[in-house]
Amino acid sequence: MSLLYALKPNPQQMQVDWVEFPKDNLSAFVATMGYSRASYVEYVNNEKIETLIGCHMNAFAYFGGVPKECLYDNMKTVILSRNDYGKGDHRFNPLFADFAKHCGFSIKVCKPYRAKTKGKVERFNHYLRYNFHNGLRVRLSMKHYTLTLDNANAEVLKWLDNTANKRIHQTTLQMPFELLAQEQLQLLPVPKAYQGIHPKALIESVAKKYSPINSHKDLEKLYIPNRDIQCYDEFIPMVANIILPVGFYGGALWS
Incomplete structure (x- = not known):
């Protein structure tokens, strides 16, 4: 040996x-x-x-x-x-x-x-x-x-x-x-089955990596797994503040 x-x-x-x-x-x-x-x-x-x-x-x-x-x-x-x-x-x-x-x-x-x-x-x-x-x-x-x-x-x-x-x-x-x-x-223990990106992790990634200037171009490349749309509701205001500048589209972002 x-x-x-x-x-x-x-x-x-x-x-x-x-x-x-x-x-x-x-x-x-x-x-x-x-x-x-x-x-x-x-x-x-x-x-x-x-x-x-x-x-x-x-x-x-x-x-x-x-x-x-x-x-x-x-x-x-x-x-x-x-x-x-x-x-x-x-x-x-x-x-x-x-x-x-x-x-x-x-x-x-x-x-x-x-x-x-x-x-x-x-x-x-x-x-x-x-x-x-x-x-x-x-x-x-x-x-x-x-x-x-x-x-x-x-x-x-x-x-x-x-x-x-x-x-x-x-x-x-x-x-x-x-x-x-x-x-x-x-070796590290084998983990539980992987369930995909958590919505919070996805939002944090957006905040860190993407700027408002080129956000529309970059978001086209972002992978978003299939999920129940309701799981994203609590993050909608946060995404709006991160991605879209105030007054975008000439009025309120969400009604």
């Missing part, structure tokens, strides 16, 4: 990526733990933010906890633009940022054109494609079956439990599951 893995575990990071399989109309969410190299895979038919959040929750349940930070590339569902509020202070998707806060992890992003920063998950992506996915397609086709979302997820879980996370990893020289058992002792 290398000296690095004889030291105390440091479960700081989980690296996250999408792997696309266009011939099958599927993508795979892949998460790899930075210390143990344990990995979780979930096949999906879209890469929407709601899907991304659901996959994160399933990954945390699989790993038995939440790491202190998660690393991404330039996923638009995670990061909207870089350095908007200063160097290294990026503008994240407000829904995903709220989800990260709910779970207790911080968001980290690779530098532009430096995707190899998340090399642990990138290497696993190659392993997934050539050790599992392509072989599964061949086996199914020989039996005249088509690769689907359901059979892909059923088979990949068996592969993760019996092969991928039980192999001797070339870097750590240990089984990922063995190191994960140590890693779990320092």
Whole structure:
């Protein structure tokens, strides 16, 4: 065993990526733990933010906890633009940022054109494609079956439990599951199901990020989840004072 893995575990990071399989109309969410190299895979038919959040929750349940930070590339569902509020202070998707806060992890992003920063998950992506996915397609086709979302997820879980996370990893020289058992002792607990942005958090975000001058343009970009409209009633006067200047539209704002 290398000296690095004889030291105390440091479960700081989980690296996250999408792997696309266009011939099958599927993508795979892949998460790899930075210390143990344990990995979780979930096949999906879209890469929407709601899907991304659901996959994160399933990954945390699989790993038995939440790491202190998660690393991404330039996923638009995670990061909207870089350095908007200063160097290294990026503008994240407000829904995903709220989800990260709910779970207790911080968001980290690779530098532009430096995707190899998340090399642990990138290497696993190659392993997934050539050790599992392509072989599964061949086996199914020989039996005249088509690769689907359901059979892909059923088979990949068996592969993760019996092969991928039980192999001797070339870097750590240990089984990922063995190191994960140590890693779990320092992970944050898996949170309750995420219910979406709370209206108060949404209003605070508006007050901080958007000015009256360009508010109409900016609000077009703001994500507002579907909710009962009555839950926003108490915030209407506050929004009016934040967004619209006094006398806008030539009279009273609300009747």
